[in-house]
Amino acid sequence: MEAASVTEARPAARKRKRSAVGSEPKTPWWLWIAVAAIVIFCLLPFYWLVNISLKTGPDLSSSDIVPPSPSLDNYSSIFENASFTKALRNSAIVSLVTTFLGIVVGSFAAYALARLRMRGKAILLAIVLSITTFPQIAIAAPLFRLWSDIGLYNTLIGLVIPYLTFALPLSIYILVSFFREIPKDLEEAALVDGATHFEAFRKVVVPLAAPGLATTAILTFIAAWNEFLLATTLTSSTTARTTPVAISQFTGSSQFEVPLGTQSAASVIISIPLIILVLLFQKRIVAGLTAGAVKG
Amino acid sequence: MVAPSVVLIALVALWPIIYAIWLSLHEYSLRVAGLSRWASPAGLGNYQDALQSSEFWSATRVTFIFTIASVILETIIGLAMALAMHSAFKGQGLLRTVVLVPWAVLTVVTAIMWRTIFDPNLGFVNSLLGTNTVWLGEEPWALMVMIFADVWKTAPFMALLLLAGLQVIPGEIYEAAKVDGANMWQRFQKITLPLLMPALLVALIFRTLDALRAFDLPKVLTNGANDTTTLSLLAQRTFQENRLYGEGSALSILTFIIVMIVSFGYIRLVGGNIRGMTEE
Numbered sequence: 001m002e003a004a005s006v007t008e009a010r011p012a013a014r015k016r017k018r019s020a021v022g023s024e025p026k027t028p029w030w031l032w033i034a035v036a037a038i039v040i041f042c043l044l045p046f047y048w049l050v051n052i053s054l055k056t057g058p059d060l061s062s063s064d065i066v067p068p069s070p071s072l073d074n075y076s077s078i079f080e081n082a083s084f085t086k087a088l089r090n091s092a093i094v095s096l097v098t099t100f101l102g103i104v105v106g107s108f109a110a111y112a113l114a115r116l117r118m119r120g121k122a123i124l125l126a127i128v129l130s131i132t133t134f135p136q137i138a139i140a141a142p143l144f145r146l147w148s149d150i151g152l153y154n155t156l157i158g159l160v161i162p163y164l165t166f167a168l169p170l171s172i173y174i175l176v177s178f179f180r181e182i183p184k185d186l187e188e189a190a191l192v193d194g195a196t197h198f199e200a201f202r203k204v205v206v207p208l209a210a211p212g213l214a215t216t217a218i219l220t221f222i223a224a225w226n227e228f229l230l231a232t233t234l235t236s237s238t239t240a241r242t243t244p245v246a247i248s249q250f251t252g253s254s255q256f257e258v259p260l261g262t263q264s265a266a267s268v269i270i271s272i273p274l275i276i277l278v279l280l281f282q283k284r285i286v287a288g289l290t291a292g293a294v295k296g
Numbered sequence: 297m298v299a300p301s302v303v304l305i306a307l308v309a310l311w312p313i314i315y316a317i318w319l320s321l322h323e324y325s326l327r328v329a330g331l332s333r334w335a336s337p338a339g340l341g342n343y344q345d346a347l348q349s350s351e352f353w354s355a356t357r358v359t360f361i362f363t364i365a366s367v368i369l370e371t372i373i374g375l376a377m378a379l380a381m382h383s384a385f386k387g388q389g390l391l392r393t394v395v396l397v398p399w400a401v402l403t404v405v406t407a408i409m410w411r412t413i414f415d416p417n418l419g420f421v422n423s424l425l426g427t428n429t430v431w432l433g434e435e436p437w438a439l440m441v442m443i444f445a446d447v448w449k450t451a452p453f454m455a456l457l458l459l460a461g462l463q464v465i466p467g468e469i470y471e472a473a474k475v476d477g478a479n480m481w482q483r484f485q486k487i488t489l490p491l492l493m494p495a496l497l498v499a500l501i502f503r504t505l506d507a508l509r510a511f512d513l514p515k516v517l518t519n520g521a522n523d524t525t526t527l528s529l530l531a532q533r534t535f536q537e538n539r540l541y542g543e544g545s546a547l548s549i550l551t552f553i554i555v556m557i558v559s560f561g562y563i564r565l566v567g568g569n570i571r572g573m574t575e576e
Contacts, residue, residue: 027386034380035391041373042394045448046401049409052418063423109301124302131309133559135509137528138552141535141545142315165309168301226402228512229528233536244404248516260412267405274400282393289399289453290460 046271053264060261074265083238084266087246091270094156094242095224098163102220103213105164106171111201113172114179115187125176128169139165140233147234154236162230167220174219174288178212179205215288218281222274243270313552320545342546352547355530356554358523362439363507366446370503371496373447374454379488381455382462392459395452403449407516410445438522442513450506454499461495462488501562508555527551 052060054070062068078084113121143162144153152158182205190200206213231242238246247266250259278285323338346352381391401409413419414431422428431437465488473483511528518524520533531551535544 027384031380031383034376035384035387038377038380038391039394041448042398042452045409045413046397048413048420049405052412055418061417063418063420065420105300105304128301128305130559131305133505133555134309134313135528135548135551135555137509137511137531137548138316139309139312140532141541141548142312142319144536145319145541146312146315164304168305172301222400226404228402228404228515229532232515233532244402244512247408248404260408260415260418263408264412267402267408271401271405274402275397278393278396278400282389282396285396286392286456286460289456 049264050268052260053268055261074261075269078262078266078269081262083241084243084246086238087241087243088270090156090240091225091242091244094159094163095221097156097160098167098224099217099220101160102164102167102171103217106168106216107175107206107209107213108201109168110172110175111179111205114176115184125173128172132166132169132173136166136229140230143230144233153234154240156240158234159227159231159240159242162234163224163227166223170220170223171216174216175209175212178209178215182208211284214281215284218277218285219288222277225270225274316545316548319541320543320549322542324539324541338542342542343550345543346546346550351525351530352527352550354523355525355527358439359508359510359526359554362443362446362510362526363504366443366450366507367500367503369443369447370451370454371500373451374499375458375496377451377455378458378462381459392456395455398449398451399453399456401449403512404516406445406449407513410441410448411517414441432518433522435523438518438524442510442517442524445513445517446507446510450503454503457499458492458495461492464495465491497562497565501559504562505555505559508558509551527554 051065051067053074054067054072055064056069056071056073059068113125139162143158147153147155147158152161186204186208187200190204191197195203226244227242228244228248232245232248235241235245243266247263247270250263250266320342321338321340323336323341377395381388381395384391398406411432414421416422416428416430419431421431429437431441469487469491470483473487478486509528510526511532514520514524514526514529515532520526520529525533527547528551531544531547533544534540534547538544
């Protein structure tokens with residue numbers, strides 16, 4: 001399997017690079033240009049968003065590279081906006097609950113798929129994986145009708161349930177590869193000592209798989225925090241509306257006001273948790289992305 | 297232990313699709329029944345309507361132009377980024393963090409970001425080019441902005457996958473090729489590219505399937521105006537805004553079928569590699 005070979009090969013790659021530093025101490029000039037280009041490509045658009053978010057009034061009609069009179073008015077106005085703060089709370093609840101349930105239920109399934117002898121394991125894993133390629137639109141229409149019928153429309157639970165359909169395949173896929181790397185002997189020793197399968201799982205496997213669980217949790221959280229299609233289809237008011245939907249529906253205080261200032265400020269605010277996650281867990285996220293090769 | 301997951305996935309992923317097929321074979325008439333749920337069998341009528349509407353074909357065309365253009369650009373830029381990151385041994389960790397920023401930024405935020413960049417007054421594109429274009433208000437440009445935004449957001453993801461692929465290639469092969477007198481281009485063409493193929497194909501599949509279901513970007517960038525309505529956006533608008541559940545479901549199922557055909561095409565193309573991913 002790809003994932004295993006990638007993670008195994010990494011120390012080797014690092015060693016090779018260290019020896020390369022010795023023999024080739026100088027970084028060629030074109031590489032510096034390439035690195036600079038990558039940094040500009042990735043960060044300039046985000047800088048522009050921050051730039052716009054600090055502009056107010058007449059500044060909001062010019063393309064200055066730096067805001068001539070920077071102000072935090074856009075930020076204070078979005079936090080005074082009750083529907084935005086409610087949306088932030090909804091997003092946090094939905095994302096955290098989805099992450100928690102996805103991890104708990106997903107890790108049981110992944111453990112069974114990685115360890116227990118079962119017929120049709122490969123097929124099951126293939127089906128789980130293929131679910132991640134389903135276009136969400138295919139479940140949006142029926143859920144919209146069904147949720148209206150049974151009272152889950154415009155509720156937070158009504159969002160968490162479909163979010164689990166993409167959270168679970170992601171968790172299962174990544175965790176199976178992590179569980180496989182844990183030596184079987186450890187659990188067998190626990191079983192010999194009289195532990196049940198569940199105890200062996202909880203007390204031996206889970207602590208050892210903690211990095212994998214953390215990776216999965218981060219990727220699930222980001223995916224749930226980002227989700228837009230179902231959130232916009234299955235909610236209709238501030239009761240359950242999440243931040244991406246709230247931001248997309250921002251309007252200025254008057255019909256003629258450009259809401260780009262406040263929209264940019266809100267965009268910066270909801271990007272902050274993600275940027276913190278990236279800064280703290282860069283290695284983990286990359287490992288998860290490349291192991292699962294699944295886009296969050 | 298697998299049961300809860302399988303049941304949950306079946307309940308919320310497979311069952312709605314079956315229900316969607318059922319919906320797509322019925323007609324909901326608000327005129328006859330007011331707001332109550334009232335369906336009459338419609339056979340393949342909804343599909344017939346969809347396949348005969350110019351909107352469906354225009355959305356299909358937009359979706360494919362968007363997918364092909366953005367996936368090609370992402371692959372080229374992502375590969376270039378991966379090669380640079382692979383050679384940049386100093387500060388590679390920092391570079392990876394930088395590269396993860398576009399990946400982590402929400403798609404909705406990406407759309408707002410590119411709206412500010414291409415805004416006729418606020419953006420820097422017009423001042424840079426000395427033009428006065430309302431980019432999102434004109435026909436070929438709106439789709440182009442959408443492609444740019446997608447490339448920005450996902451080329452880094454491509455780069456990280458390809459970087460992982462590059463790191464598995466043993467350095468000794470390059471040393472041997474150097475000794476044999478192979479130049480940089482030959483080494484890239486004869487060693488890097490073939491050995492990178494598995495990673496490249498996986499990245500291509502994920503990106504293609506993702507681009508085919510694009511919804512967030514067109515919804516927030518233009519709401520489908522100026523020739524940017526994708527299949528997902530058309531389907532969602534049909535069943536939610538227009539409350540045409542039957543026709544909306546038919547469009548969703550057609551989108552689903554198109555995505556499935558493309559993924560089967562890929563699997564036929566690369567068969568062995570996909571099997572390698574799911575089995576061990």
